[in-house]
Amino acid sequence: MMKMGKQKYTGEIVPAQLSLSVGLRDDATLANFLAGDNQVLVAHLQQQLLTCDPQYLYIWGKKDSGRSHLLQAACHASGHQDLRSLYLPLRDLASLGIELLEGLDELDLICIDDVEAVLGQAIWEEALFHLFNRMRNKQHRLLISGNAPPQQLPTRLPDLASRLAWGLIYQVQPLDxxxxxxxxxxxxxxxxxxxxxxxxxxxxxxxxxxxxxxxxxxxxxxxxxxxxxxxxxxxxxxxxxxx
CATH class of the missing domain: 1.10.8.60 (Helicase, Ruva Protein; domain 3)
Known part of the structure; x- marks a missing residue:
């Protein structure tokens, strides 16, 4: 079970498994993220929150690159835009099963972290594919992170692979x-x-x-x-x- 934390959305559509709440670090904000060589990425992230354009962003980088910080920061920032959001670190939540994705397309923003943690599993790949389509049809925002660019992820479902490669893709550049x-x-x-x-x-x-x-x-x-x-x-x- 994850530590309780500030949650930007607690509506009834969130599956029962998430009633435990997914904690956001209080210090994971855009204000204390030094962009370094990631200015364009941060600008597009802010634009996504303000205008829903781009609707989908995929960011990738090695461990400690700051991608988890950015996803949580997006959830914090969404609250200031009166958007309903949820942060899903799949490496920690995968054991709850695909049911945790049900109904999430009603949210304005979903931030999925460590997507590679469930890839290669047919049931998860299909569930993510359908969630992606539902979010796209409703023109809601989707922010996904992984440890590699989409083309190098161990995705077995071709339709999901094409969805992950759709839209803007950024590598989170490490700081010198x-x-x-x-x-x-x-x-x-x-x-x-x-x-x-x-x-x-x-x-x-x-x-x-x-x-x-x-x-x-x-x-x-x-x-x-x-x-x-x-x-x-x-x-x-x-x-x-x-x-």
Whole structure:
């Protein structure tokens, strides 16, 4: 069972299995996503929320690329547009069965994460194909992410493969070290922390480079700073992180 979180839609059409709620991370917003080389992708994502054009977006990237962040951010942003949305991380929810897709075409936006987790399974591929068609017929928004471009996914149903390749496709470009520093400082500002360049570089060099690990380090430092009532300096970071 997933942790309860803010849910943008709780209407009765959502299957009983989803009454447990799919949690959205509070920090997964467009405001604290450093676009880096993904400006065009973010622009199209915002356009989809405002105008439903494009109706369908497919984004892909490796683990820690930020695609899950973007899908959850789209759900958060949809609430500001009075849109009903749902985030479905299939890697976590696949065990609930295809019934969780029933009735979802009534929503304005569905964000399906880790689509590759169910591909190769005939029953899932057919269910996704029909959901895709229902969403398209109602001109509702669909945002799907995977770990590879559509042509490289292990899809067995040709009709679904063609649907996944339909529309705009973007690779989420990873951040370089300079952009990671900027992302770390952006997240620090969102938390009300002062993180200067020198301390940010020290964290980047000592922590694992994956963004989720950098943000975990920042979260730990935020708690430690609040508890000790101390600013983030290199000596304090060394002590708090035991580096």
């Amino acid at each position: 070290d300079i952009q990671k520093l900027a992302a770390l400082q952006l997240r620090a500002r969102q938390r009300g922390l002062e993180l200067n360049d020198e301390v940010a570089r020290y964290i980047l060099h000592r922590s694992p480079r994956a963004m989720r690990e950098l943000f975990r380090a920042l979260e730990k430092l935020d708690r430690a700073s609040l508890s000790a009532q101390r600013k983030l300096t290199i000596p304090f970071v060394k002590e708090a992180m035991r580096w």
